[in-house]
Amino acid sequence: MYLTIESVLSTCPDKETLDVQEQDSVVDTIYRFCRHRTVDPRTCVLRNEKGQALDPTYSLSLCGIKDGDTVYLGESAMEQAPATKTCDVRCAVIAAAAALIGTIGLIAVCVSQGWTSSLSDQYGIVLDAGSTHTQLFVYRWPGLRRNNTAATVTQVASCRAEGSGIAQYSDDPTKAGPSLDGCLSTVAMTAVPAHARADTPIYLGATAGMRLLRERSSETSTQIMTSVKTTLRHYPFQFEPVQARIISGMEEGSFSWVTVNYLVGNFENNVQSLSPTTYGALDMGGASTQITFVPPSDVTIPLEDATLLRVYGVDYHVYAHSFLCYGRVEAERRFFANLVVEGNYTSEVENPCAPSGYNLTLPASYLFEAPCSQGRQALLAWGSEVTLPYHIDAAVTNFTMVGSSSYADCVAHVDKLFNFSQACDYASCSFNGVYQPSLHGKFQSSTQQSAPIAVRHGRRCKTSQAHC
Structure with missing residues (x-):
């Protein structure tokens, strides 16, 4: 789709129409516009035609941006955006499963200032549509809490859908949606009380299996997602079409990073810290593998591998890369x-x-x-x-x-699966000529188990909190 970005910055009045994807994040779109301009994207915010600031962690579709829309680039993203809002409970719930983290019971959650909660427990449903199978998770969190506090989200139920992933229905896309019925009609409908269903959001995040299918046949992938959305509409949960989509590799890696750091308590500890501590995340699925971490502050990350995440009011400039076909x-x-x-x-x-x-x-x-x-x-x-x-x-x-x-x-x-001799256009690369900063800090996998990572140059291993 096409999106027109008009800069209202006094230092850079400009306008450009970009060819974007609905799953592109707001922050990536900002970085793309600023790439060839003398503008620091970290100080910018995008606003829609109503003047509302778009959450940088959201995709364009989740922000309601459609083909042909115009958005406006302004200053001081973190002060002007509802940006005291980082991600609400629903944002965090979809993050949990989209990163292939099916066995964990707690996920990273942050609540926007001024958010009013109900007395009853609240629920969210996520379907993680991976390349080898689809897993449904039901989460619950307390509805009553003070403003500006974090909620502990507990996984209360899970279910593995029939089949080996929605991408496997390429021969008959109409079967993709019905393959989810077993889990939805039994586990989801049982775990969520009747009085809470209308207010319970349901999300589906499809990962690398569907990204590969979309490369091969965008028509088939669209038909599969249409079938999935049709099925989700049949249930009494809160659902909009944008809540079922194919997520990008960067999103997948970023969600995994958020989950890992929530589990070890880093985000809460960093709120009052002058030197935030984070863990890097490793996430291997069936079709892709992601590495995500925060490099030292003096490292400049190329725009295609950079993302800005704001959690608990703290900004994190994250390196994230997804290796498609390396799952x-x-x-x-x-x-x-x-x-x-x-x-x-x-x-x-x-x-x-x-x-x-x-x-x-x-x-x-x-x-x-x-x-x-x-x-x-x-x-x-x-x-x-x-x-x-x-x-x-x-x-x-x-x-x-x-x-x-x-x-x-x-x-x-x-x-032979890795090209360690390919020319590197940057200060350091991992393999296949892909940029990667020097490893920084500790690493964990998104399944709560420690996982080593190494960067090889020729036949020599360089490691940081890792072994070869």
């Missing part, structure tokens, strides 16, 4: 396909990373006809495609991976 399922798929190619397409292929005696048979179509094997995403992620010779029919051919349990060979083959 567990897609990286493993590429690994197996590489083994088949190097094995000259024989029916049995040696897998040095599997124990001796372990066999796994996979269809050729599974290995070679996925977006991370062929097409634009394969080229972006790996720099090359993996293909079958023309004389092999993918529809009827299978390959069996035979375990050989060879550590050295396993490491050598896994190494």
Whole structure:
């Protein structure tokens, strides 16, 4: 969609129409407009045509921005925006599940100043539509509390929807929505009391599986999301179409970072601190992997990897990058396909990373006809495609991976998934020429388990609170 941004800054009166996506965040849109202008995006705020400041952490669609709208860039975002408002309970609830954090019971929550609560407990429902499955979560938080205080949100129920993720319904998109009925009609309707249902927001955040499908067929992904929205409308919960969407990789990483730091208590501790402390977050899904952390204050983050988050009134300038096709399922798929190619397409292929005696048979179509094997995403992620010779029919051919349990060979083959020698246009890169600041602080995964991370340059590992 097209969005016109008109700057009312005295130092930079200007106007530009940008081609944006509805899932783009407000802060990313500000950074994009300011990229080639002598304006510090951290001091700016976007306002809609009614003069209302847009929350920088929200997507354009969640702020009600539509195709053809005009927004206005002004000064002092943090003082003028309802920006004492960082995210309300509903914002935090969708953050919880969108980052693939299904097992945690508490999520990061912040309440805007002047927010009036009810006496009854309140509820929120989130569907995390990942690449391998969709999980439903029901959360509850106390309705009565003082203004400007944080609420503890408790997970009261969860349910795994049928099927292996809504993206898997590409052959018949109309089945995507009904696949959620089992969890909605039993768990959600049971966990939320009847009197609270009309005021209970329900969200669905689709992650990398749907991002990949959208790359391959935007029409199919739209049909799937339409089916999902149709199903959600049938239930007596509070729902608007913008509450079911495909989230970006940066959002996914940022939500994971918020969750990790809430769980360890950093946000509350940072309110009165002159030197805020945060943990970095690692989030591996089925189709993508995210790394998110706050680098030292003197580090300038490229705009495409920078996001501004405000939690409990404290600003955090966060580095976030999502590696599409580097989730567990897609990286493993590429690994197996590489083994088949190097094995000259024989029916049995040696897998040095599997124990001796372990066999796994996979269809050729599974290995070679996925977006991370062929097409634009394969080229972006790996720099090359993996293909079958023309004389092999993918529809009827299978390959069996035979375990050989060879550590050295396993490491050598896994190494081929990463390009550590690609030219880096920045001071430091992780792999594939992707910018990454030097690691800073401790890291945890979004499943509450500590997780190491390393940056490799050639054959040498550099680590910070991590090991190789």
